[in-house]
Structure formats: C-alpha cells, structure tokens
Amino acid sequence: MAALEQNSDGSCNDLVNSNKNCTNSLSEEIRKQADEVKDKANTYFKNEQYNEAINFYTQAIELNPYNAPYYGNRSFAYLRTECFGYALEDASKALDLDRNYIKAYYRRASANMALGKFKLALKDFEAVVKVKPNDKDARAKYNECAKIVRMMAFQKAISSSDSESVVEKLDLENMVIEDDYNGPALENNKVTEKFVTELLDTFKNQKKLHRKFAYQILIQAKEYFSKQLTLVDIDVPKDSKFTICGDIHGQFYDLLNIFELNGLPSKDNPYLFNGDFVDRGSFSVECILSLLSLKLLYPQHFYMSRGNHESITMNQMYGFDGEVKSKYTSQMCDLFTEVFNWIPLAHCINKKIMVCHGGLFSDPAVTLDDIRKVDRNRQPPESGIMCELLWSDPQIVPGTAPSKRGVGVQFGPDVTENFLKVNNLDYIIRSHEVKDAGYEIMHNGKCITVFSAPNYCDTMKNKGAFITIKGGDLTPKYTSYEAVPHPNVKPMAYASSLFGLF
Structure with missing residues (x-):
C-alpha cells in the first residue's frame, strides 16, 4: 500500500492506507472528546434510539474522521433505521480506514443483503472466514449466505425454463378439508361478509384458515x-x-x-x-x-x-x-x-x-x-x-x-x-x-x-x-x-x- 501523506495543516491526501498518521495529527483532547461523544451514541443505540445515535456518531466522526469503528457503529445504526445505502457507505469507509476491522465486513454484508445483493454479501463473509477460519459464527453466516445465492440461482433457472403458474399445479378439487376443521369457509367459493367476520375472529384467536x-x-x-x-x-x-x-x-x-x-x-x-x-x-x-x-x-x-x-x-x-x-x-x-x-x-x-x-x-x-x-x-x-x-x-x-x-x-x-x-x-x-x-x-x-x-x-x-x-x-x-x-x-x-x- 502507498504511504500516507499529510499536508502541512495535518490533513490527509490518502485514506486508503492506515489512518495512523492522521490520527496522530489530532490532539489528545480532540480524540478524547470524540470518544465521549461516541459513548453517548452507544447509549442511545442500546436504548434503541437509533436516530439520536446516528446524530452523535456523526458528531464523533466530525471530530475524528479517521476512526473506523465510528463509521462501523453508525453503519449499524443506519441498518436499524433501514438506511441501507448509508450503511453501505459507512461500512466501506470503515474498511478504507482499516482493512482488518472485521465488524465492517459484517455491516457491509448486511447492507448488501438488505438490498438483495447476496453475491456481494458473500464476498464479505468470505473475507471474514479467510481472516478467522476457526470462527464458527463467521463460517455459519458464510454458509447460510452461500445457500441463499445457490437457491436464487436455482430459482432463476427454474423460472426461465418453467413458466407454469402455481395455480396450474394445484389440485384444489382433491384437497381435503378435515372433519375437525371448524373455521371460516367460503360460500360457493366466494368471500362473504360472514366469512370475513369469522376470518378476523379466527385470526384474532390465533387459529388458522384452512x-x-x-x-x-x-x-x-x-x-x-x-x-x-x-x-x-x-x-x-x-x-x-x-x-x-x-x-x-x-x-x-x-x-x-x-x-x-x-x-x-x-x-x-x-x-x-x-x-x-x-x-x-x-x-x-x-x-x-x-x-x-x-x-x-x-x-x-x-x-x-x-x-x-x-x-x-x-x-x-x-x-x-x-x-x-x-x-x-x-x-x-x-x-x-x-x-x-x-x-x-x-x-x-x-x-x-x-x-x-x-x-x-x-x-x-x-x-x-x-x-x-x-x-x-x-x-x-x-x-x-x-x-x-x-x-x-x-x-x-x-x-x-x-x-x-x-x-x-x-x-x-x-x-x-x-x-x-x-x-x-x-x-x-x-x-x-x-x-x-x-x-x-x-x-x-x-x-x-x-x-x-x-x-x-x-x-x-x-x-x-x-x-x-x-x-x-x-x-x-x-x-x-x-x-x-x-x-x-x-x-x-x-x-x-x-x-x-x-
């Protein structure tokens, strides 16, 4: 990796490499202040006040923009508020700052999964497994994601070769209604007011429709x-x-x-x-x-x-x-x-x-x-x-x-x-x-x-x-x-x- 350069004012030109020199350019007082703000954000996160947590993580980042966990934590909060695009950006930024920050791979994988990009998520799980080959949790997540990728590929292959609707495969005529079923029933195959009233009551009582x-x-x-x-x-x-x-x-x-x-x-x-x-x-x-x-x-x-x-x-x-x-x-x-x-x-x-x-x-x-x-x-x-x-x-x-x-x-x-x-x-x-x-x-x-x-x-x-x-x-x-x-x-x-x- 290229060496990290600093301008005379202490700002960084290259954030691909380690952020060590940039971090050192910050005063101890600023770094301590940033950590205190981050701690406040963590408290809000634990209390499930995610928008407040995001505000304080952002303040911490503004004070110290070279700390990978700040971005990783904010990424997690963005995931909880379904801001998957922002979560993806923060996780990637954290990895730009620190390629060894394992949690950021999980965050980025999570964001990609939420967006339906399971192949990209699988790459991040693979990266974690390579670094931590004996981590059972990492291996389990990699295997689960790989299973989804294979299943989606199979479904795509099936859908392209078999356009038949589920409707055409059903045999409703021979679908038996058991003698002990006492729930709502369609009348002449039609939904009626009586059926809907009984259906809502059935579901309210945690029973199933046949x-x-x-x-x-x-x-x-x-x-x-x-x-x-x-x-x-x-x-x-x-x-x-x-x-x-x-x-x-x-x-x-x-x-x-x-x-x-x-x-x-x-x-x-x-x-x-x-x-x-x-x-x-x-x-x-x-x-x-x-x-x-x-x-x-x-x-x-x-x-x-x-x-x-x-x-x-x-x-x-x-x-x-x-x-x-x-x-x-x-x-x-x-x-x-x-x-x-x-x-x-x-x-x-x-x-x-x-x-x-x-x-x-x-x-x-x-x-x-x-x-x-x-x-x-x-x-x-x-x-x-x-x-x-x-x-x-x-x-x-x-x-x-x-x-x-x-x-x-x-x-x-x-x-x-x-x-x-x-x-x-x-x-x-x-x-x-x-x-x-x-x-x-x-x-x-x-x-x-x-x-x-x-x-x-x-x-x-x-x-x-x-x-x-x-x-x-x-x-x-x-x-x-x-x-x-x-x-x-x-x-x-x-x-x-x-x-x-x-």
Missing part, C-alpha cells in the same frame, strides 16, 4: 389484480369518506384496532392500504389474507397498492417467506409472489391525489400515463419508474439525491411541485417511513407520509396513523393511535437466520 380456502383467496385475488391497470383511478363521491392507511408490516392486532377506530371496510366505508402489508411483524399471513379477502368482498371499495416488501428478496430476509412456510407451504410462498407481482403500484383519487408506497422520480417528465403503462408483473428492478414508486423518499432540500436506502431516489419540494403541476394534481400521499406521530407533512403540504404500524417492530415507540378525506374538498384529516397488545410472538420470529446481523 389451506384450501387460503389458496382459493390467492387465486381469485391474482385473477382480479391481473385485470387492473398499474395505476388505478378512484372516484370518491362528494359527501363520502375515504380512508388511506400506510404500512401494516404484519401487525395484525394493530390492523384490527384500525377497524375498531374507523369501522370495518364496506361499500360505505372504503379503504386504501398503501403497501408493506407483510414482513417484520409475525402475523403477516393473517394481515395479507384478511386484506385480500376484503379486496374480493369489496373490489370497488377496497384498494391495495404494492410496497417494496411485496417482493421475493424482502420476504426472504424479513420473515414473510418463513412465516408462510411455517403456517402453510413453500408452494403457497410462490403463489403469494405471483399475487404480489400483480398488485397495482399507484392510485389516483378524484384526479387530484396520487397515492403510492415510496415516492417520486429522478425523471421530471414522468406522467400518470407513464405509470399506467409500466409492466409491473415482475420483481422490482433497481431503477426506473417502478423502482422509484416503491422505494423513493422525500427530502427537505431541492432536487434529487441518491437514496439513503441504496435504491430509488430522494426527492425535494421542487420535484414534488413539478410532478403535481405536470399532472394537474393537488398533493401526493406515500408511506414507507416510520414517523413518530404516524404521519408527516412535507413539501409545503404537498407530500404526506402515512405509516400505520405503531411501535414498529415492538421497538420504535412511534404512533400509527391513518388519513381520511371527503370526496368534496379532499382535505386530509389525521388520526393517530398507540399500539395495542398482541400475543407473545416477537417480530421477526420467522426471519432469515442472517437477520441477526442487523
């Missing part, structure tokens, strides 16, 4: 969604109420609380759920089957937008894949994927409000018609309209910037204003981010975030919220609520064993 009925719901939902456009137009009559909910993330008992507070969905009480129905929360199966049943019962009064977690990679890491396999079958996982691929990406209410899960675009010329034309029957790509609808986030400053998540973009108030002007809209509603009050208003009131999973992952202490509007003036009203108790099943109970890295 797999035959679950399969039938999925098949019918896929058929319905496949006939919809990528962007669905909704007409809300002048004096009618309409409710928009954000992320639910498998928190079934909080979903029931929304219905308790705001009434069950019906023709007179329509809803739109804006993505991320599953993952993290360990009652994701109950959430998604309930929502799909409501969609089939009230197809013109109950709407669902796809979120970034309605995808294979997210489901493999964050628990939904494992939960479906535990409660039903791996074949049902594949059918869920087919259903998710067809869920619309956006909705437009009364030609004035666009609702999507993530946000806006790097291309300022995108129109609603462009969204309508998107071929959504696929896994989310890493760029383009579909990717940005699912992954983007608003920012305070004007313009666009690389996403803190590593996918999509961050977009400023000018981007929102331009999109609304181009498409003759009043404002946008999106979800995708935890907010303390369950909602946040940005960009001069033109970009609203709603997040409906309170005390997210049983750790974030945030409120959940939903938005109601009237068809006449479309003025948003916000209802916030606390989390309710749930059975003693922890979030991420079905997640990949690699998730311990996060």
Whole structure:
C-alpha cells in the first residue's frame, strides 16, 4: 500500500492506507472528546434510539474522521433505521480506514443483503472466514449466505425454463378439508361478509384458515389484480369518506384496532392500504389474507397498492417467506409472489391525489400515463419508474439525491411541485417511513407520509396513523393511535437466520 501523506495543516491526501498518521495529527483532547461523544451514541443505540445515535456518531466522526469503528457503529445504526445505502457507505469507509476491522465486513454484508445483493454479501463473509477460519459464527453466516445465492440461482433457472403458474399445479378439487376443521369457509367459493367476520375472529384467536380456502383467496385475488391497470383511478363521491392507511408490516392486532377506530371496510366505508402489508411483524399471513379477502368482498371499495416488501428478496430476509412456510407451504410462498407481482403500484383519487408506497422520480417528465403503462408483473428492478414508486423518499432540500436506502431516489419540494403541476394534481400521499406521530407533512403540504404500524417492530415507540378525506374538498384529516397488545410472538420470529446481523 502507498504511504500516507499529510499536508502541512495535518490533513490527509490518502485514506486508503492506515489512518495512523492522521490520527496522530489530532490532539489528545480532540480524540478524547470524540470518544465521549461516541459513548453517548452507544447509549442511545442500546436504548434503541437509533436516530439520536446516528446524530452523535456523526458528531464523533466530525471530530475524528479517521476512526473506523465510528463509521462501523453508525453503519449499524443506519441498518436499524433501514438506511441501507448509508450503511453501505459507512461500512466501506470503515474498511478504507482499516482493512482488518472485521465488524465492517459484517455491516457491509448486511447492507448488501438488505438490498438483495447476496453475491456481494458473500464476498464479505468470505473475507471474514479467510481472516478467522476457526470462527464458527463467521463460517455459519458464510454458509447460510452461500445457500441463499445457490437457491436464487436455482430459482432463476427454474423460472426461465418453467413458466407454469402455481395455480396450474394445484389440485384444489382433491384437497381435503378435515372433519375437525371448524373455521371460516367460503360460500360457493366466494368471500362473504360472514366469512370475513369469522376470518378476523379466527385470526384474532390465533387459529388458522384452512389451506384450501387460503389458496382459493390467492387465486381469485391474482385473477382480479391481473385485470387492473398499474395505476388505478378512484372516484370518491362528494359527501363520502375515504380512508388511506400506510404500512401494516404484519401487525395484525394493530390492523384490527384500525377497524375498531374507523369501522370495518364496506361499500360505505372504503379503504386504501398503501403497501408493506407483510414482513417484520409475525402475523403477516393473517394481515395479507384478511386484506385480500376484503379486496374480493369489496373490489370497488377496497384498494391495495404494492410496497417494496411485496417482493421475493424482502420476504426472504424479513420473515414473510418463513412465516408462510411455517403456517402453510413453500408452494403457497410462490403463489403469494405471483399475487404480489400483480398488485397495482399507484392510485389516483378524484384526479387530484396520487397515492403510492415510496415516492417520486429522478425523471421530471414522468406522467400518470407513464405509470399506467409500466409492466409491473415482475420483481422490482433497481431503477426506473417502478423502482422509484416503491422505494423513493422525500427530502427537505431541492432536487434529487441518491437514496439513503441504496435504491430509488430522494426527492425535494421542487420535484414534488413539478410532478403535481405536470399532472394537474393537488398533493401526493406515500408511506414507507416510520414517523413518530404516524404521519408527516412535507413539501409545503404537498407530500404526506402515512405509516400505520405503531411501535414498529415492538421497538420504535412511534404512533400509527391513518388519513381520511371527503370526496368534496379532499382535505386530509389525521388520526393517530398507540399500539395495542398482541400475543407473545416477537417480530421477526420467522426471519432469515442472517437477520441477526442487523
């Protein structure tokens, strides 16, 4: 490696090599001050106050930018707040400063896994194994990641050679309903109000829906969604109420609380759920089957937008894949994927409000018609309209910037204003981010975030919220609520064993 050079003022020209000389250029007082700030950050991290931890790690880095563990610690905090792009940058920076800092390899591997880049993650695990060949934990993580890479390659090979739907492989006619099953049943293969009422009660009591009925719901939902456009137009009559909910993330008992507070969905009480129905929360199966049943019962009064977690990679890491396999079958996982691929990406209410899960675009010329034309029957790509609808986030400053998540973009108030002007809209509603009050208003009131999973992952202490509007003036009203108790099943109970890295 090249020798590290220092300018006369003590600054460094080359940070690829050891940071020893640069560190020595700092006074003992500054290094001590930086460590004290880092200790404060660690305390906030231990108390699961990750945003505060990030602020103090940043202060420590500003005082001493040559300390690899500072970046490694902040990377870990970014992982906890799902800022995977920032986590990746910090882990790489830590390794630039110290190639022997093992934790940074784990952090970078974690960020890459969260972004679905398992081959890159595998390289970092391999690097750790080479340095610590006798470390059983490192070897286990390497083997687990290698297994996922092989499985993904196999799935890709299968999908390219076998385009047959799961639906065509099912033999529902001969699927036996056991004599001792006393749960809800479809009537003439149709979802009814009675069925939905019994289903919600069954799930509330931690009982299962029979797999035959679950399969039938999925098949019918896929058929319905496949006939919809990528962007669905909704007409809300002048004096009618309409409710928009954000992320639910498998928190079934909080979903029931929304219905308790705001009434069950019906023709007179329509809803739109804006993505991320599953993952993290360990009652994701109950959430998604309930929502799909409501969609089939009230197809013109109950709407669902796809979120970034309605995808294979997210489901493999964050628990939904494992939960479906535990409660039903791996074949049902594949059918869920087919259903998710067809869920619309956006909705437009009364030609004035666009609702999507993530946000806006790097291309300022995108129109609603462009969204309508998107071929959504696929896994989310890493760029383009579909990717940005699912992954983007608003920012305070004007313009666009690389996403803190590593996918999509961050977009400023000018981007929102331009999109609304181009498409003759009043404002946008999106979800995708935890907010303390369950909602946040940005960009001069033109970009609203709603997040409906309170005390997210049983750790974030945030409120959940939903938005109601009237068809006449479309003025948003916000209802916030606390989390309710749930059975003693922890979030991420079905997640990949690699998730311990996060």
